[in-house]
Amino acid sequence: MPTPSMEDYIEQIYILIEEKGYARVSDIAEALSVHPSSVTKMVQKLDKDQYLIYEKYRGLVLTTKGKKIGKRLVYRHDLLEQFMRLIGVEEELIYNDVEGIEHHLSWNAIDRIGDLVQFFEEDESRVEMLRSIQKSNEENGDS
Numbered sequence: 001m002p003t004p005s006m007e008d009y010i011e012q013i014y015i016l017i018e019e020k021g022y023a024r025v026s027d028i029a030e031a032l033s034v035h036p037s038s039v040t041k042m043v044q045k046l047d048k049d050q051y052l053i054y055e056k057y058r059g060l061v062l063t064t065k066g067k068k069i070g071k072r073l074v075y076r077h078d079l080l081e082q083f084m085r086l087i088g089v090e091e092e093l094i095y096n097d098v099e100g101i102e103h104h105l106s107w108n109a110i111d112r113i114g115d116l117v118q119f120f121e122e123d124e125s126r127v128e129m130l131r132s133i134q135k136s137n138e139e140n141g142d143s
């Protein structure tokens with residue numbers, strides 16, 4: 001199992017390759033706000049653990065294992081953003097909240113959150129019911 005930090009790298013590398021076709025050390029460093037030397041170190045570890053293949057002057061490619069995990073990590077991040085939006089968390093808080101919790105939930109919890117998102121998406125009136133509860137809680141002084 002990758003550590004939380006490894007997960008952040010694999011997730012970001014997967015996104016960069018999806019969007020641009022490649023992931024350079026400098027792009028990864030910028031996306032994660034870390035020093036390029038930290039990226040090089042982590043990329044070497046990810047290579048050793050067979051998530052990717054890194055060649056200093058030719059860039060890096062995800063292995064089948066790296067791609068599979070990358071895809072799940074991006075799905076997890078997107079699902080949690082959807083969940084936060086659905087439960088009414090303020091938009092400007094969502095990204096950081098998801099970054100803060102995504103590594104600490106079991107895949108079982110992720111799947112159940114997926115069910116809940118589906119439950120609300122299948123019937124817009126369910127979302128409206130939730131909003132009316134939130135509205136009355138706000139009126140009663142809940143933050």
Ligand SMILES: [Mn+2]
Nearest residue numbers: 011077099102
């Ligand atoms: Mn994330």
